[in-house]
Amino acid sequence: MGENSNSVLVIGGGIAGIQASLDLAERGIKVELVEKKPCIGGRMAQLDKTFPTNDCSICILAPKLAECYRHPNITLHTLAEVKEITGKAGNFKAKLLQHARYIKAEECINCGICIEKCPMRVDDEFDVFLRKRRAIYIYFLQGVPSIMAIDPEKCLYLTKDACRICEKVCEREAIDFEQKDSEVNLNVKSIIVATGYEPFDPSPLVNLGYKHLPNVVTGLEFERMICASGPLKGHLIRSSDRKEPKKLAFINCVGSRDMKYNPYCSSVCCMYTTKEAMIAYEHDNSIQSFIFYIDLRAGGKGFREYIERGQKEYGIKYIKGKVAKIIEDDDKNPIIIYEDMNTSKMKKFPVDLVILATSMIPNKDTPELANILGIDLDKNNFFLSNAYLPLDSSKKGIYICGCCRGPMDIPNSVIDASGAAAKAAENAIREG
Amino acid sequence: MLKVDFEFRKEIVKDDFSLNYCYQCGTCSSACPVALVTEGEYNPRKIIEESLLGLKELLIKDQKPNVWLCSTCQMCVEECPQNVFLTEIFDNLKNKIVLTGNYPEAYNVQGNAILEYGLAIPLTTPIIRRRQQLGLPSVESANIEEIGKLLEATNFEKKINTNGYSKTEKGGM
Amino acid sequence: MTYKYFFGCVIPGRLPYLEASARKIFDKLGINVSDQTQYSCCPDPTGVAALDHKSWLALGARNLSLYENDNSDVLSLCSGCTETLKTVQHILNNDPEEKKEINSILNKIGKKYQGNINIKHFAQVLFENLDLIKENIIKPLKDLKVACHPGCHYLRPSEIIQWDDPFEPTTLDVIVEALGAEPVDYELKKDCCGNPLEKSDKELSQKLLLNKLESIKKSGADCIVCVCPACYQQFDFNQRELNKNLNTDFKFPVFYLTELIALALGIKGEEIGLKFHRVRVNNLLQKINILESPNK
Numbered sequence: 001m002g003e004n005s006n007s008v009l010v011i012g013g014g015i016a017g018i019q020a021s022l023d024l025a026e027r028g029i030k031v032e033l034v035e036k037k038p039c040i041g042g043r044m045a046q047l048d049k050t051f052p053t054n055d056c057s058i059c060i061l062a063p064k065l066a067e068c069y070r071h072p073n074i075t076l077h078t079l080a081e082v083k084e085i086t087g088k089a090g091n092f093k094a095k096l097l098q099h100a101r102y103i104k105a106e107e108c109i110n111c112g113i114c115i116e117k118c119p120m121r122v123d124d125e126f127d128v129f130l131r132k133r134r135a136i137y138i139y140f141l142q143g144v145p146s147i148m149a150i151d152p153e154k155c156l157y158l159t160k161d162a163c164r165i166c167e168k169v170c171e172r173e174a175i176d177f178e179q180k181d182s183e184v185n186l187n188v189k190s191i192i193v194a195t196g197y198e199p200f201d202p203s204p205l206v207n208l209g210y211k212h213l214p215n216v217v218t219g220l221e222f223e224r225m226i227c228a229s230g231p232l233k234g235h236l237i238r239s240s241d242r243k244e245p246k247k248l249a250f251i252n253c254v255g256s257r258d259m260k261y262n263p264y265c266s267s268v269c270c271m272y273t274t275k276e277a278m279i280a281y282e283h284d285n286s287i288q289s290f291i292f293y294i295d296l297r298a299g300g301k302g303f304r305e306y307i308e309r310g311q312k313e314y315g316i317k318y319i320k321g322k323v324a325k326i327i328e329d330d331d332k333n334p335i336i337i338y339e340d341m342n343t344s345k346m347k348k349f350p351v352d353l354v355i356l357a358t359s360m361i362p363n364k365d366t367p368e369l370a371n372i373l374g375i376d377l378d379k380n381n382f383f384l385s386n387a388y389l390p391l392d393s394s395k396k397g398i399y400i401c402g403c404c405r406g407p408m409d410i411p412n413s414v415i416d417a418s419g420a421a422a423k424a425a426e427n428a429i430r431e432g
Numbered sequence: 433m434l435k436v437d438f439e440f441r442k443e444i445v446k447d448d449f450s451l452n453y454c455y456q457c458g459t460c461s462s463a464c465p466v467a468l469v470t471e472g473e474y475n476p477r478k479i480i481e482e483s484l485l486g487l488k489e490l491l492i493k494d495q496k497p498n499v500w501l502c503s504t505c506q507m508c509v510e511e512c513p514q515n516v517f518l519t520e521i522f523d524n525l526k527n528k529i530v531l532t533g534n535y536p537e538a539y540n541v542q543g544n545a546i547l548e549y550g551l552a553i554p555l556t557t558p559i560i561r562r563r564q565q566l567g568l569p570s571v572e573s574a575n576i577e578e579i580g581k582l583l584e585a586t587n588f589e590k591k592i593n594t595n596g597y598s599k600t601e602k603g604g605m
Numbered sequence: 606m607t608y609k610y611f612f613g614c615v616i617p618g619r620l621p622y623l624e625a626s627a628r629k630i631f632d633k634l635g636i637n638v639s640d641q642t643q644y645s646c647c648p649d650p651t652g653v654a655a656l657d658h659k660s661w662l663a664l665g666a667r668n669l670s671l672y673e674n675d676n677s678d679v680l681s682l683c684s685g686c687t688e689t690l691k692t693v694q695h696i697l698n699n700d701p702e703e704k705k706e707i708n709s710i711l712n713k714i715g716k717k718y719q720g721n722i723n724i725k726h727f728a729q730v731l732f733e734n735l736d737l738i739k740e741n742i743i744k745p746l747k748d749l750k751v752a753c754h755p756g757c758h759y760l761r762p763s764e765i766i767q768w769d770d771p772f773e774p775t776t777l778d779v780i781v782e783a784l785g786a787e788p789v790d791y792e793l794k795k796d797c798c799g800n801p802l803e804k805s806d807k808e809l810s811q812k813l814l815l816n817k818l819e820s821i822k823k824s825g826a827d828c829i830v831c832v833c834p835a836c837y838q839q840f841d842f843n844q845r846e847l848n849k850n851l852n853t854d855f856k857f858p859v860f861y862l863t864e865l866i867a868l869a870l871g872i873k874g875e876e877i878g879l880k881f882h883r884v885r886v887n888n889l890l891q892k893i894n895i896l897e898s899p900n901k
Contacts, residue, residue, distance in 0.1 A: 206772035258513035506761035
C-alpha cells in the first residue's frame with residue numbers, strides 16, 4: 001500500500017473540501033484533494049464578501065488556498081475527476097481521471113505573457129460569462145495552483161492544429177502539448193465528499209424576465225459585477241446602458257420554496273441579499289436597495305442583528321411579498337409588479353437593476369458521483385444525510401459535508417468540514 | 433367585526449385541500465392581470481387568506497374581494513409555488529355564493545339556457561339561415577330530456593335562479 | 606383512433622363561418638374528422654363551473670362518454686371546451702370517488718364515463734400536421750405580420766392542458782410562419798383577452814382588451830390570430846365598442862387560425878364567410894394580394 005496507507009480522499013476543492021483537508025493534514029494525515037476545475041477555491045472564491053462579517057471573501061480564502069498548496073500532507077489533483085471507487089471503509093481504491101493541463105506545473109510562473117498573445121476569446125465561467133477569457137488561462141486571479149491551463153475545447157492548436165503562439169512566447173518553455181489525460185490510482189482509508197452546489201438557472205421563471213430583460217441578473221452575477229477583481233473592476237454599472245444603478249431590487253426565494261422547482265429553503269438568500277445590498281451601499285451611498293421576501297429567515301448567530309443593521313445603517317427596505325412578474329419601461333428599467341401586503345394594493349415599482357436570489361441546487365453530476373461512490377441521494381438530489389449523523393453518507397467510511405448534502409452558508413460548511421475531517425480521521429488513524 | 437365561521441372553513445378546505453398549502457407569499461396577486469388593472473381591489477391572495485381564515489361573511493355576503501372578477505386566466509395556478517389550485521377554490525366559493533342568489537345575471541342567463549336547450553347559446557333563426565348559406569349541416573344537439581334528467585340528479589335547477597326564465601327566452605354568453 | 610368534432614356552443618350558434626373554415630381545411634388536408642351529434646354545452650369553464658361544479662362535471666363527463674362510446678378522439682374547435690373536457694377527464698381520472706359518483710349520475714341516462722380517449726385542441730392537430738399544411742399551400746401569406754393570441758385556456762393550467770409552453774407559447778407562431786406570414790412577438794402575448802369578465806364587469810373586460818390591443822399595436826402587427834371563439838369575439842366584436850367607449854382607433858382584423866390556413870390553401874373568402882367579420886378584413890387581404898382588388 002506504500003505511501004497512501006493512511007490517507008483520506010477529499011472530493012471537491014471548495015471551502016468545505018479545503019477546510020476538511022487542512023484539518024486532516026494538520027493532524028498528520030495524508031490528504032488527496034481532488035478538484036475538477038483548474039484551481040481550488042470553489043464558489044466562495046466567486047463571492048465578493050461574506051456575511052455576517054462582510055469580510056472580503058477571497059481575503060479569507062486565499063491564505064487557506066496557499067496553505068493547501070504548500071502543506072506537505074496535502075496532494076492537490078486539479079483538473080481531475082473521480083471515476084471509480086472500490087473497496088470499503090479502511091481500504092478504498094480510487095481511480096482518478098487526470099485531465100491534461102498542457103502546462104508543465106513546475107515551470108509556469110504565471111507571468112501572463114501567453115494570455116496576452118492567445119488569439120481565442122472564450123466565455124469565462126468563473127465570471128459567470130460576464131467577460132471573455134483566452135483559451136490559455138488561469139481559472140481566477142488568485143487561483144491555486146497559480147499556473148495556467150489550456151482549454152482543450154477552445155485551443156486552436158488542440159482543435160484545429162494551428163497557432164501554438166503560447167508555446168513560442170513562453171520563456172519558461174512551460175507549454176506541453178504532449179501531455180495526455182491519465183489515470184491516477186489511490187489507496188485511501190476514508191473519503192470526504194464536498195462537491196458543493198450550483199446556482200439555479202431562473203430562466204424557466206419566464207415572468208421574472210431573466211435573459212429577456214438586460215437589467216435582471218442573478219445573485220452570483222451581482223457578486224462578480226461588484227467585486228473589485230471582477231469583470232467590471234468593482235465599478236457597478238448595468239449592461240443595457242452602462243449607467244450606474246441607483247435603485248436595486250432583490251427578489252428572494254427565486255426557485256426556492258417552490259414546489260414547481262426546488263421545494264426546500266436555500267437558507268442563505270435572506271442573508272446574502274442583505275449582504276449584497278450592504279456592499280452596494282458601501283460602493284455608493286446614493287444606492288437604495290429593496291428586498292422582497294416571503295419570510296425573513298435569519299436564524300444564524302448574529303443574523304437578526306445583521307438585518308437590523310441593514311435597515312438602520314444601510315437604509316435597506318424590506319418588503320413582504322414574492323414577486324412573480326417583472327416588466328420593463330422604454331429605458332429598460334425593470335418594473336416590479338407586487339402586492340403591498342399592508343394595503344392589499346398592487347404596485348408598479350420601477351428600479352434600475354433587479355437581482356434574483358436564485359436557489360442552491362445540487363451539482364448536475366451529483367447522481368453520477370453518487371453512483372460511483374455507491375451512496376444514496378435524497379429526494380432533491382443532494383447526498384442523503386441522516387438527521388442524527390449528518391456527516392455520514394449511506395456508506396461506511398464515506399462522509400459528506402457542505403452544500404453537497406443540502407444548502408448551507410460558509411460558516412456551516414466549515415463546521416461540517418471539520419466534523420467530516422474528524423470522522424474521516426478516526427478511520428484513518430484507528431485502522432491505519 | 434370579522435367573524436370566523438369554522439364550518440365554512442372546514443367545507444372550503446374539504447372541497448379543495450390545496451388551500452391548506454398556501455403560505456401567503458403574494459405570487460398570485462403579483463401574477464394576476466386583474467389585480468393589476470384594479471390596483472388590488474380584486475386580489476386573489478386576499479380571497480385565499482379570507483378562505484383560510486373562514487371569513488364567510490366577507491367572502492360570500494359582502495364579496496370583498498369580488499371573486500366574480502377572476503378572469504380564469506390560470507396565471508396564478510401556473511405560478512403558485514405551493515401548487516394551490518386557486519381557480520378551483522374560487523369556483524367553490526362562487527358555487528356557495530350562487531346558493532345565496534347574489535351573483536351576476538349573465539351567469540344565470542347561461543345556466544338557464546343550458547337547462548332549456550343544453551347549450552349556452554341556442555340557435556336562432558338568422559344563424560340557422562346563415563349556416564345553410566355556408567353549406568353547414570344542421571346542428572343536432574343533445575336530447576333535452578336527457579340533459580334535464582342529468583341536471584335533476586345534480587340539483588342544478590334548484591341551485592340557480594330560475595325566476596323570470598320562461599322556456600321561451602333566449603339565453604346567451 | 607379517428608377524430609370527431611366538438612364544436613361547442615359559440616361557434617355553431619354565433620360564429621358559423623369559423624366552423625365553415627375549419628371543416629374546409631380539415632377536408633382539404635385530408636385529415637379525417639367526422640361529426641358527433643348529441644353533445645351539450647361542454648360546459649363553459651368560466652360559466653357553468655362557477656354556478657355548480659358538480660353539474661359541470663356531470664355534463665362534461667356525459668359529453669366525453671359519447672366519444673368514448675364511438676371510440677373516437679375529440680377534436681375541439683374551442684379552447685374553453687378543450688379546457689373543460691381535459692379538466693373533467695383529469696379530475697375524474699385522478700379521483701376514483703368522484704368518478705364513481707359521476708358515473709352513478711350518468712347511469713340514470715344510460716351512459717358511462719371511462720376516461721380513455723384523447724382530447725385535442727384543433728391547433729394541436731394542425732401543428733402535428735404541419736408538413737401536410739406546408740405541402741398544400743397555394744397562396745403563401747407573404748407580407749403579413751401576425752400577432753398570435755394563444756389565449757389562456759389553450760395553455761393553462763399546463764399540468765392539465767399538457768400542450769405548448771404556458772409562459773412562452775410558440776405553436777401558433779410556428780403554424781403562422783409555415784403559412785408564409787411573419788409572426789410578431791409582443792409583451793402581453795400570453796395574457797388574457799378579458800372575455801370572461803364580460804359576464805361580471807364589462808368595463809374591466811375592456812381594460813384587459815385595451816392593454817392587449819395596445820401591446821399588439823406596439824409590435825407593428827397587421828392582424829390578430831386566435832384559436833378560441835371567446836377570444837375571437839372579444840377581439841373582433843368588442844374592438845369597435847372599445848373604440849367608441851374609450852375613444853381609441855384600433856382596426857385590427859381578427860382571424861381564426863383556420864381562416865388564415867384556409868386562405869393559404871387557396872380557399873375563397875366567400876366560401877368561409879369572411880364578410881361576417883365585424884372588423885373588415887378585405888383591405889388587408891387585398892393589400893397582400895390574397896384577395897383580388899375590386900378595381901382590377
